[in-house]
Amino acid sequence: MPKPVLTCVLYHHIRDDPGPFLKHLNITTSPDVLHDHIEYYLENYDVVDVDTIISGELPPKPLLVTFDDSFRSTLEIAAPLMKKHDVPGVVFLNPEMITERAFCLDNLMSYLVSEHGPDALASILSENGAEQPTVGDYLANHVTRGTLQDRRNLKQRILDRLGCTETDLWEESALYLRPSDVKEFVTFGLEVGNHTASHVHCRTLKNSELSEEIGRSKHTLESLSGAEVRTFAFPYGNSKDATPAALGEIRQSGHSMIFLVHARSNRKRPAADIWYRISLTKENTDILYPKLRILPKIRSVLRGTH
Numbered sequence: 001m002p003k004p005v006l007t008c009v010l011y012h013h014i015r016d017d018p019g020p021f022l023k024h025l026n027i028t029t030s031p032d033v034l035h036d037h038i039e040y041y042l043e044n045y046d047v048v049d050v051d052t053i054i055s056g057e058l059p060p061k062p063l064l065v066t067f068d069d070s071f072r073s074t075l076e077i078a079a080p081l082m083k084k085h086d087v088p089g090v091v092f093l094n095p096e097m098i099t100e101r102a103f104c105l106d107n108l109m110s111y112l113v114s115e116h117g118p119d120a121l122a123s124i125l126s127e128n129g130a131e132q133p134t135v136g137d138y139l140a141n142h143v144t145r146g147t148l149q150d151r152r153n154l155k156q157r158i159l160d161r162l163g164c165t166e167t168d169l170w171e172e173s174a175l176y177l178r179p180s181d182v183k184e185f186v187t188f189g190l191e192v193g194n195h196t197a198s199h200v201h202c203r204t205l206k207n208s209e210l211s212e213e214i215g216r217s218k219h220t221l222e223s224l225s226g227a228e229v230r231t232f233a234f235p236y237g238n239s240k241d242a243t244p245a246a247l248g249e250i251r252q253s254g255h256s257m258i259f260l261v262h263a264r265s266n267r268k269r270p271a272a273d274i275w276y277r278i279s280l281t282k283e284n285t286d287i288l289y290p291k292l293r294i295l296p297k298i299r300s301v302l303r304g305t306h
């Protein structure tokens, strides 16, 4: 019998309409598509929870379902759907978006482009040129070069351009979970995981910031959920953020599973506690087989890690 290999899937915002805060991020999944995917998993996989993975006793075709980014839609739409099908999973949350009524930079950038067009963002970032980068390109190539303070300054410049305060936008948008929502996940069979306090690229953090963003974030989420937080997912999922200092803080603060987002097979992983996840949005179920089974294996072979 070959050893079972865990497949991990990842969703973000679950709505029919992405709305201005998500429109330029391409991470919105409609409830109907999520429903189809869940039925596909029930037919083709053994859906598992964190306890089963940690026990090491995996069923033949194990699959873990996860959600990132603290959106209210995770509780309002995804959680009841998961519960209805008796499917467990993990939701990776950011305490700043929940307890401090902060706005994630990604959503602010999308909103600015929705309201004022791509040039408004380009001018704030002082980037010009013939190419028209996407919000995702700016996050990956511009924001990763700055410090945490640069990131906060950028958020403030966007808010100034929009002419609104972060708190007002948080209230009006109803985008993120409220503090009392967090403990509700357990009643739907979903475990709460850590996604950093402010949804930041960990490579940009100093040591003191790493302990705020990772260790303290874990404690806040434990207070809100009333349960132990055992899992950590890197925002943006890039292995460049899994620096020795970040991994040290994650492990030392007591996380047992660490997640990246790369569509690679978990047959061979960088460490026993690190797992790859595959991000999904609006795929037809016909392409889930190649996307989840075939392509990750090919990528692993090409990288020589198979």
Ligand SMILES: [Zn+2]
Residues within 6 Å of the ligand: 068, 069, 195, 199, 234, 235, 236
């Ligand atoms: Zn995220």
